[in-house]
Amino acid sequence: MTQPPLPAIGPDTAPFYEAARRGELRFQRCTACRTWRHYPRPACPACQSRELAWERASGRGTVYTWTIVHGPTLPAFEAALPYNVVDVLLDEGIHFVSQVLDCRPEELHAGMPVEAVFVPVSDAITLVKFRRLR
């Protein structure tokens, strides 16, 4: 496999990817108790309401934790080794796994402010990555 695996868009996740294609970061939010949630799911874990909206998030957050992958990894990612993977704590309180672009491993640190950037990888899929907020 030389192409990286991509998300299979399903009915529960399509709104996320449609928003990302437009350059928007959207997550499910409970319309009853206003709790944000990710990963997408059909009820609120805080109040069990089934009512939800896909609301737009700021796209800003800070690096909560990270790793630098040295391999082994999938063949599609080998050319990029070593690469970072980060967990971003978004201002909305959501944890989101992604990467910080154009950031050397030694520059990563906890609490580093970042903002979302949108990287199209196919007609259907735009991945949400991050860059340093200066």
Added chain:
Amino acid sequence: MRERGIRDRAAVAGIGHTAFGKALGRSEYDMAVEAIWKACADAGISPREIDGVVRYDMEQVDEEQLLAVLGNPDVRFFAGTPFGGGGAAAVLVVAATAIAAGQAETVLVFRSRARGRRSSYGGHPHQGGRYWEKLPAELPGLNQWHVPHGLVSAFQEMAMIAMRHRIEFGTTDDQYADVAIAFRDHAIRNPHAVMRTPMTRADHHASRMIAEPLRLFDCNIETDGACALVVTSLERARDLRQPPALIRAGAMAAGSHHIRLSTLLARGFDDDSARRAARRLFAMADCTPADVNAAFFYDFFTALVIIALEQYGFCGRGEGGPFVQDGGLAWPAGRLVCNTNGGQLSEAFIHGFNNTLEAVRQIRGTSTSQVAGCELVLVAGANTDPTGAVILARDR
């Protein structure tokens, strides 16, 4: 009786395992049956006496295959535990629950893995080799939120959990080495262990980086092999060949999060499944961590053992690193002697079950790194999943 749950209702009466190795060239079915037959012989029973089966739900040797060899026309209890290594101790909770409820008398629990890197025998991710190399090009489920960003496997997820522990508490490479070296030293004394060459601190630090902060020697080995044990009622166990290892207490725990990072990282320490399991476990056992003579943590990674010590209350939050220093987990004189078989870091990786067998040996007094006067032993499943744990006890 209800509030005492499964306390002292069942006991491990027999244990058995195959040889462990990097590529044994055997089927999981064949290895499972060898281990099961040995566990039955150890207990002094016939496989025909097994009337219940509990397995990990990802175990590929299924009931159909077992029924074809066990020879009992009246097997009456089947169950499986989810969450992979998180169910490694929960299988004993299920077996003891079935026995306490009278749904079965003699329950088989086992795990068989042809899982060395060269041992893949099918297209299913759980049929050996590296499961993440079998990911589909279009990712359903939660993998779609991680894999496209290069987070392809559990060891990379655990690296991020380990990194957060370093961010908060300053855990060090030397502390990781302390865990790896202690378990390696145990493996050297264990003739069944796969990794038996001595490891120095320099060896640990020189091993290649896999996913920062985890090096190769921070990761469990991948091996082939099978382990089985026979659980029966305490009354029956007392009539069998071996001294019983009582299941003094058992707990499962799951909450609103799961191993996948975006929910796992969002929860607080006291919401950890392992914390919840520990509270119920010690209450049922009516003891404290200080009473435990030896512990078996799910050592898929050195860094996660350090976190487990905190979750199970052997030290305070953030104190796991200092706890493991200076031979803190090493036989015979550590603060808490752990994983005396060498664990999954150095004996074999049978999804935690090889650690459970060694816990039984500690109760029997037959370990190659035997803790003197060992009466209470903790066995914990993987500590990032929904999880479970048991306390085994010597009889009377």
